[in-house]
Amino acid sequence: MKNQVPTNIITGFLGVGKTTAILNLLKEKPQHENWAVLVNEFGEVGIDGAMMAEGGAMIKEVPGGCMCCTAGVPMSVGINALLRQKPDRLIIEPTGLGHPKQVIKTLTSEQYENYIDLRATIALVDPRNLSDERHLENNNFNDQLASAEVIIGNKVDECTAQDIDVFNDWVTDQQPAKIFHKLVKNGQLPLELLDLERREASAEAKGHAHHHDHDHSDLEPVFELPPEKPYIRRENQGQGYFSCGWIVGEEHKFNFDELFSLFSDLKAERVKAVVNTDKGCFAFNVANRVVSVNQMSLEAMNHELKLSIHN
Template identity: 65%
Template sequence: MGIPTNIITGFLGTGKTTAILNLLKTKPADENWAVLVNEFGEIGIDGAMMTEQGALIKEVPGGCMCCAAGVPMSVAVTALLRTNPDRLIVEPTGLGHAHKVLATLTSSQFVDYIDLKATIGLVDPRNLSIEKYTSNQNFNDQLAISDIIIGNKVDQCHVSDIDAFNDWVTNQTPPKIFSQLVQQGNFPSELLGIPRRDSSPSSEVAAHHHEHAEQEPQFALEPNQTHVRKENSGQGYFSCGWIFGAEVVFQFDELFSVLSDITAERVKGVLNTTNGCFAFNVSHGVVSVNEMSLQGFESRLEVIDNQLLPWDQLENVLVNISTLSEK
């Protein structure tokens, strides 16, 4: 019998990582779970946020997981399966082609080792009325392959957004197995055990091209560097990520202010500050902050937007609001 596996998908900012963190917090104490994380950027923010929850984490950085599916994804999945986890969760990037991730997990390579359960798709109901999202092929594909639809961030939605979600779910053909409106990515862990619909992923997945170097190794700091940066682009989006050495400490209030002022579609980071280590998450102009117990951690920040931003200027600001702690 294969290892129970779920894909948890959704576009940028829908709360996939928060949902997985919630699931990890409530998993049975006697079970070992593994998580395969892919991010459009290059520095692995999500994996860093999950390290405290006791799951085995593997990351495929640098764009669509399906772009790297030929080697990196298969290697990562195989490595996780060899640890014989009780459950595997796969989180593709919000800009990923979910059809190809599904096709890989149901391929002959893994058919004897993976018991693929229902794919869970998260959506921010507000996005169902915004043409920028509804015209995006990845946005639609991610929801199309999802057996279960979770409308997240309902606490930030208007009545019209809720109506749009309910209308969208009602009009789906074939119908979804289950749907629910939630806050903070909190949905019942029992949903992970629901079998997926008896259907095969479409073989007619549109070809796509990226400018990012998905085959390059994940970058890291050199001994004499306090920070390093790397950029990525593809599918009409641009990302810039930074790693700052563990000795770099940011002024908390100034950092919060800077992140609040960034007019990008997605801002996510785990950073050492004068108040401790915190995970920062910015979506729809709202900054959420969660304290973490990490120590000696290299700070990471990723910014994603549909236009090229002044990365040099932002980097200078970040450097100016940080200090070097004594070793």
């Protein structure tokens, strides 16, 4: 007997607002349904799972690079753990530096044919990035958009009229045509997008191979703070990017104003943090040097405070 869980991949490059979009979807989910989210991050210190902890979903994190490395073992372990809890829906958020084709291939394999009902893949894009050569020349950026049936232009409130024209021209030129596209702000995705059917095509079997140049061999798993150290520091690198993350104990309180100023001044590609401050526990999210802040419950953080910087 088949018991397939409706499943969506929500992909997109660094800083496009995937986590915010998923949090918004969790707020709109039917109250009687239990959803699960598999979160993958490039950094060795996972932040997105902590940010989603109060969203009312079952969360599983796969930090440390693309989760389809090592023949898909990290991804399969995470999916299996969530499926055992019998969710009504599964959302998968690959890292912003990851490639969705291998994720799609795994989810449509014989291993999951009785358990996963893969719906349309949704890709978020910042329309401003469609005029940025750094993004247009990045294979993962292009392949994320090519693998998706649905394209969402996020952060429209921060875009110029020219950015919007570029987005509309780009969507119009796509072959095969996308089944849905929309410009939104603050990651406000229509809930009904999750039920759109994926296009039956072999696109995931085409294109260049999926390569990685990051190495986890010298990194140890992070489980808890050693008693002799007040923090854990972990690094990762690959695809021209470098990530550094820290985990500190909840007893450490930081000055909120000083942190906000620090994050505003950093020239990193991406900054995420869940930190205990003199004003309470907050999630900091920095993209394009714009700092977003949301207050969190310290109890939901499992008594660990985290910071991750991508550059």
